Amino acid sequence: MDMSFTDDELAFQNEVREFLRDELPSEMADKVAKGIELGKDDMERWHAILNARGWLAPNWPKSFGGAEWNAVQRHIFDTEAAAANAPRIVPFGLSMLGPVLQKFGSKEQQDHWLPRILDGSDWWCQGYSEPGAGSDLASLKTRAVRDGDHYVVNGQKTWTTLGQHANMIFCLVRTDPDAKQQEGISFLLIDMNTPGVEVRPIILLDGSDEVNEVWFTDVRVPVENLVGDENEGWTYAKYLLTHERANIAGVGFSQAGLAAVKRMARAENHNGRPLIENPHFAARVAQVDIDLRAMATSNLRIISKAAAGGAPGLEASMLKVKGSIIRQEINDLARRVAGPYAMPFASEALEGANDTIPDPLGAGPVAAQYFNNRKLSIFGGSNEIQRGIIAKVTMSGGRA
Incomplete structure (x- = not known):
């Protein structure tokens, strides 16, 4: 996704790319690219690599051991990490509990639990x-x-x-x-x-x-x-949920997913021409692309608000709804491009244990992602509930 970066931001983008090239284990990126389930050891290893660089907690203040990145830096890292097939960090300690402890926890709780989240204890x-x-x-x-x-x-x-x-x-x-x-x-x-x-x-x-x-x-x-x-606890729970819902949107992963759809559609023929040239299919891709660009802009605003000490409220619900719709649409487009190559749903195929299954499009993860991401519109507060929150807050003039 095109953005106009300053010289400092371009330098940071290059730094991120170099880090991912040098530090992201190739076998781990290969698993992510093929949709193979990561084990606990994989997730802990990537957690430790990011922590050693000081990049594990981008939204945490430096006083708590975080990177304290601004909105553009977080956008750059998320985009580059997704494009490089880096694993997604387990969010429960870092993105959910961490912000709650920093805002509502006692000094003793902060001193004890926050370092243990970072070092993987x-x-x-x-x-x-x-x-x-x-x-x-x-x-x-x-x-x-x-x-x-x-x-x-x-x-x-x-x-x-x-x-x-x-x-x-x-x-x-x-x-x-x-x-x-x-x-x-x-x-x-x-x-x-x-x-x-x-x-x-x-x-x-x-x-x-x-x-x-x-x-x-x-x-x-x-x-x-x-x-x-x-x-x-309800006050703290709502605060945590706003961070969870904003995290569900997964802008970087949607960008990487849409890029994969375009790549497969250029390789797959339909009536003698690349599928990407089919007017109906191209229109669906274009609509997702437009929606994703708009959501990325909204995501930057929400990250900026959180970085300034605020908790995303109504915006997080909006981002959660739109983000889950976009990711599910991308999954559906990928499934349609892959066609019969998305049909096998045997565990051997999903885990990469059977190399005899033909996969000329590199569509192995498509079926697993399609089925697994049906949950996106349910967990973290179902989209129906989020629409109710949006309507209620809007009608009350911004008061929850």
């Missing part, structure tokens, strides 16, 4: 959704009862992404069952190795266990692991 997962509390998150039932210097937690969380790798989970729990739904919730940090915590995999269509159930049975959590004030 802790792998965090998110304990928000429950079987009866997804988009209606305030209906959560997991209870935390104060018992001296501990809370005793009982309940269940679901759709816990990569929970099988985590040693820590940040949870929303109900601490006052008699209060109004949103007023009786607290934000707890729970050690996954505590007795009474059980992780059960949820097997997906492709046979993977990316998501899990997490059960709590009389789990004792120290009171000092409460973030902020008791029963004020």
